[in-house]
Amino acid sequence: MLNIVLFGPPGAGKGTQSEFLIEKYELVHLSTGDIFRFNIKNATELGQLAKSYMDKGELVPDQVTISMLESEVNKHPHAPGFIFDGFPRTEAQALALDGFLASMNESITCMLALEVEETELKTRLLQRAKTSGRLDDADPAIIQNRIDVYNRETAPVAGYYQQRNKYHGIDGVGSIEDISNRLFQAIETTVNS
Numbered sequence: 001m002l003n004i005v006l007f008g009p010p011g012a013g014k015g016t017q018s019e020f021l022i023e024k025y026e027l028v029h030l031s032t033g034d035i036f037r038f039n040i041k042n043a044t045e046l047g048q049l050a051k052s053y054m055d056k057g058e059l060v061p062d063q064v065t066i067s068m069l070e071s072e073v074n075k076h077p078h079a080p081g082f083i084f085d086g087f088p089r090t091e092a093q094a095l096a097l098d099g100f101l102a103s104m105n106e107s108i109t110c111m112l113a114l115e116v117e118e119t120e121l122k123t124r125l126l127q128r129a130k131t132s133g134r135l136d137d138a139d140p141a142i143i144q145n146r147i148d149v150y151n152r153e154t155a156p157v158a159g160y161y162q163q164r165n166k167y168h169g170i171d172g173v174g175s176i177e178d179i180s181n182r183l184f185q186a187i188e189t190t191v192n193s
């Protein structure tokens with residue numbers, strides 16, 4: 001299986017690039033943010049809980065997020081691989097993911113980390129707010145909180161994969177196509193090494 005963690009701060013382009021990766025490698029795309037938003041739209045209990053954190057730019061608690069992710073993976077027993085987009089966002093999530101995959105005799109192939117600096121992220125998120133309808137994109141204070149939470153809780157997850165020689169930093173600035181090609185190249189390098 002090809003199991004990719006697509007990583008990066010809010011607004012780095014994970015969702016956009018996932019589209020190209022799933023098409024090329026026929027992977028199942030699991031975006032925890034999208035799954036939470038689907039639950040909010042359908043007014044589920046999970047959605048109601050997630051919304052209370054997401055609207056403030058906080059992380060949804062690990063236990064809830066991990067069990068949701070595991071049940072999503074279990075829905076695709078014949079998948080050729082997964083793109084994990086927006087997960088893991090904490091070291092506890094990274095450990096849980098490794099343990100869960102190991103129980104299926106699987107593992108993460110690599111982490112692809114989109115690197116974009118903070119001012120560019122803020123510009124992109126405010127731009128996205130015009131069409132996304134996302135409350136967490138529209139308010140500069142919430143955007144700042146998401147970036148702070150990322151720096152504090154999520155950025156250390158990169159170290160987790162660096163220690164395991166699975167980390168690839170990718171320049172996330174440029175044309176969408178150039179960035180896709182950088183991602184494809186990193187995957188080819190990993191798979192052929």
Ligand code: ADP
Pocket residue numbers: 009010011014032033034036053054055057058059060061065085086087088089090093136146
């Ligand atoms: P972005 O990457 O643009 O911030 P996402 O759609 O990935 O957006 O996530 C939106 C929100 O959903 C996050 O701010 C957080 O509240 C929640 N969320 C998504 N993934 C996770 C996760 N793995 N753990 C905890 N909360 C999450």
